[in-house]
Amino acid sequence: MRNWSRVLSLSGAEMLFLMRCLAVVGAVRLGLTVFSYNHVRGLVTRLDAKGAASTGELRRIAWGVAAAARFVPGASCLTQALAGHYLLARQGNASKIRIGIERDTGAELKAHAWLVSGNHIVLGGSISGFTHLVDHGP
Template sequence: MSGSEALFLCRCLLVVATVRVGLTVFSYNRVRAMVTRLNARQCASMGELRLVAWGVAAAARFVPGATCLTQALSGQYLLARKGNASNIRIGIERGTGEQLKAHAWLVSDDHIVLGGSVDGFAHLIDHGSL
């Protein structure tokens, strides 16, 4: 790992931990408002999307309770800091019976950055800067 990659991973760890604490202390809407206040309008390159996906996923392994929502918000913040627009997509799993299972993805320019496949999920809402 290069020095710049190690530095980026440290930044990701700080962001993921901060978002996790934020979601514990504040509401989702308040944390989302803090993230989306950044003026992010341009599309990220595939390299930037891959870097954010790698950094957030790696950092989340060290942060207890770093759920899909924590990771999506963290990735959105990291992209927005560079002016790159993205959405948090929230959906629920189909066919789960009485048990409701929700999931969050980070989407940028129709590319899923974090969260895996949307197959088997019903789309509920998108939140973000796109």
Template sequence: MLFLARCLATVVGVRLALTLSSYNRVRGLVTRLDARNDASIADLRRVAWGVAAAARYVPGASCLTQALAGQYLLACQGSTSKISIGIERGTGTELKAHA
């Protein structure tokens, strides 16, 4: 239960930070943490599950918000991670991005 509360607080914090600041600044804060170890598959799954569950209760918690929240939670455990952002061209001139 404490883990889900931490996930919710992190998703809310990242969502607010992205609203009030830029992606580069928020990413800089996350990557400042001293993470040096590879996360286990179990840790990755647990964090992904917790962030996705928490994001259901946060309006506007996009995939980017969730990715940054997950990266922050992993970094707090000392685990490194990377965010990949992909862009797909939709129909017409519309671009679709996903983190």
């Protein structure tokens, strides 16, 4: 209930942006359920984005995607990174989806995904404690 009261207190522009984020996060989550990661990644990364996002734009994307993910069941770090990448690319801003695995977890493999733009981690938290595997994006 607390999430809804916060949503209802947003301005009209914030509400529209959150709804756009919700639609993208939901579509990416559905896509990852139905299709392979490579297929969804191909759709999300097809936009040619070369610009650098401002810190304000990165914070706005981080807020919108994280807030929308609270309403989408199973919206994992990978779902959020893909959705954020798409939203940034729609604005012409370049980013990468970084995938890594956690070190020293024993027999259990723990993977994680981040959205990185320039030198900024937009979504996914700290990279320390993880081994970098691959970056997807320009």
